Amino acid sequence: MGAKLFGASVKRREDPRLLRGEGRFVDDIKLPGMLHAAFVRSPHAHALLRGIRAEAAAARPGVARVFTFAELARWMKPLPLFGAIPPGLAARVDVTMRQVAQLAMARDRVRHVGEIVAMVVADSRALAEDAAELVEVDYEPLPAVVDMIAGGAPGAPLIHPEWGDNVALRFKTGFGDAAAALSAADVRVQERFYVQRYVGMPMETRGVVAQWDPRDGSLTTWNGTQVVHFVQQGLVTALGLPANKIRVIAPDVGGGFGTKATGYPEDLLIPAAAIACRRPVKWTEDRREHMMAAAHARHQVHDIEIGATREGKMLVVRDRICVDLGAYNSWGIVLPYNTVAHLLGPHRVPALDVECRAVVTNKTPNAPYRGAGRPETVYAMDRIVDCLARELRMDPAELRRRNYLAEADMPYEIDIPYRDGNRLVYDSGDFRANLDAALEATGYDRLRAEQAAARSERGILRGIGISGYVEGTAIGPYEGATVRMDASGHAVVATGACSQGQGHETSFAQVAADALGIPLDWVTVVGGDTAAIPFGVGTFASRSAVNAGSSILDAAVKVREKLTAAAAALLEAAPADIEIEDGQAFVRGAPASSVSLERVVRSALPTFAKPGAVTADFEATVYHHQPTVTYTSAVHIAHVEVDPGTGAVRLLRYVVAHDCGRLINPMIVEGQIHGGVAQGVGGGLLEEMVYDEQGQLLTGTFMDYLVPTAMELPPIETVHLEYPSPRNPLGIKGIGEGGAISPPAAIANAVEDALSPFGVRVTRAPLGPDAVRALLVAAEEKKARDAGAGGGRA
């Protein structure tokens, strides 16, 4: 099998329709008789629901129905929960966890601003929104839990009163003798780091269309989701229908980033409305709703300490982590444990001591977002490593070089389980090579010299920041693929993985076309449709290329064997002598024997004269088992300039040296890195979901929640290193999330480096101008105090 397309920067096949404005997003779907939904959402962070009066809204012209919890009670099954503790993890880590399932509509209590209390369905969205304003809700406000540290302490107001406190999850883990290592360390550095609440913010908001067909009792729903089969399963539970009666389709989806990979109330409420009204219903989230009701993310506090020898050999890391979950613990172990499993990253550290607690607060529920615990933990680790370098008066690159693992160390086990319960064993990579490649691409030594000159000669403050991560990607346990030939000799590939812009129609077709021996254009990739394949997991966790790609490869190889057998019968040759290339089958060494695959496929169909040459079965389905993750890694270097007068941070350069194994499509990989870095830069400099002390969301528009524009981002320079993974047949690793992991840490390190003349310590993200100015003002005040105190003594 020749690899002609694998590894090539093939232009994307999905682009022409998107460029012509012919994409089909959920909000583009229009059905006859369609109604439109609008939601009444809580204006309070925490309140008891005392009553709802909907008569005025229901009486408005054009309003079909107003639904409150009571009308929908029979469908109000708990929303899906994720992140159960797998046995392998439970066997080694004692986790105390509480999960309470959210209901699609609040019954008697609201727990965050934006929680749904009623739904209006009307002839148009405008009419539905008008009527929603008329729904009167009696709230009895309760004290809100906003700060995660205070909220986790005894005596805080209770969000789920049956728990007795707000701590949803607690565990400790580690290895080695951390206490002994700390007391033996020459140098110890500790600090508290705060990573803010920031989010995926896809440009397309969420949306759902549902159509009920009373003739056969089937539901079709279009949902801008990353996880069609999860949405289907949630509907199976809530509606009591078998899976084959519920078809979930994710058409073109305008970005996901994890935000669209969780279960949402609207996934159920819109289908319920369609069934109740016996008419199609559409809901398109507006941006304000998105900011208050689509999943939030990040938001952790780390009290971290590192111990090392005077030569910079790391001996131990101790971390006390608090994770803010928002109002519900829908994702269980996922975010807290990801945080712990990725803390040490590329470093060799012989002892680890971690305690983690996750707290519910009266804020929008959190869910995994591009990186899912990794950007937070890498922020804490790379910040404390830079603090250690300063303490040791050692160059931060040199300190990392002395502690980073190299190819000779692989496979390398960190002696705690991974989140999936398997051993945490890095399968491949050379983290020191990543570092060296990034330093070389940056021209690190030259940049350091320039930095010193700029500072001393011109008073310009420039800084260089390094961050490295190792990321468990492509979590299993599976994604399936069906590959089948049609009567034209072309192929259809169906998989549960859904694309939100990652280019599956191109990269998956590259894998399939190579394996089948047909041109790229002959492959049609179908993702995001439960009718195309019965079982699936979905696209998140940098998992689709590895999980779906491996299944596509294996299924295509099986189909090729069937085609070979049919061609052998047709050409009266031995199967071992059959070649398939460019959609033609021929006997090796006899190109004149060449026949099209269309003829090969048709030769298997019975005619009046004779049965088919072979069984007309040119289809194969494979559910590749991926028991555990494969490890992608990278080193990022940020070069910044800080204006001490305004506090503005300008990114001058951004360099990424990374390893995601073999590249299916280098152009697409590069695009994934660029986009990830851009979101990470947003987290490092701009983005934060801000709540006031009452739990009111203060960032409700793009004027308050700032995502990076083209002006904030420099060109992103990438270096590809390829250490193939031994854990899948393609040798690939996931790359969807990685770009977003390191920028907050690299930028924070660079800013602290730039401001080193002032002796500031950066402990919080993001570093907007106000935050940078506050650091400088505090440093000046401290200097003045110290000078005053020193003067007194003199």
Next chain:
Amino acid sequence: MTREIRLEVNGQTRVAHIEPRTSLADCLREALDLTGTHVGCEHGVCGACTVLLDGEPVRSCLLLAVQAVGHAVTTVEGLAPSDPAGAGSGLSPLQQAFQDKHGLQCGYCTPGILLTAHAFLRDHPTPTHDEIREMLAGNLCRCTGYHFIVEAVEAAARAAAGHQPA
């Protein structure tokens, strides 16, 4: 309470029955089935809904449809060669540059960016990278990090100037 308006869209006169409060974006999408114009924020920041009004980029979410009466509206559907059976892949040179340079991922912000860039290149046929970035600053893209968009716009400019695409 709808009223009939006539709009000139992509060189054709179109009739829409809309409420006076309907935004131009909603009118294009709902009344005229031109769903290539995307709505990202409905408060004039993200730029996804950008269309051209008499050749100039405007936010169609901030404009009422009735305000567009008497003006020429261009949407993304008006950028591509009109005959799909015609030459090439049915993409304008700018659209082609976006495919060549991987200037889009999910494609949601893309129509607005194409129209902004289309008007920009008409007025700035040989732009610098900095000028391209400044032009793009009014359009949010969450997927690409903008770098390949900058390259695509630059490639389109070079192609229009008769150079080989870089």
